[in-house]
Amino acid sequence: MGTRMSYPIEVKQKAVEMRLAGVPMKEIMQELNIKNKTQVQTWVRWHKAGDT
Structure with missing residues (x-):
């Protein structure tokens, strides 16, 4: 099993903004160094559920 990653809130917010803007998942993952x-x-x- 892999190690558990914890991402800063800034990375999470940026990833959500990029995804909602239509940026491809692969590009988001590469730019923000997200593994999964x-x-x-x-x-x-x-x-979207308001649980940010």
Whole structure:
């Protein structure tokens, strides 16, 4: 199993903003050094639900 990552709130917010703006997932992951695409999807889901 991999190690657990913790991302700063700024990275999470930037990833959500980029995704909502239509930036491809691969580009977001490369630019912000995020290892797992489901993590970004989770942040976007939380944002849409108002759980930011």
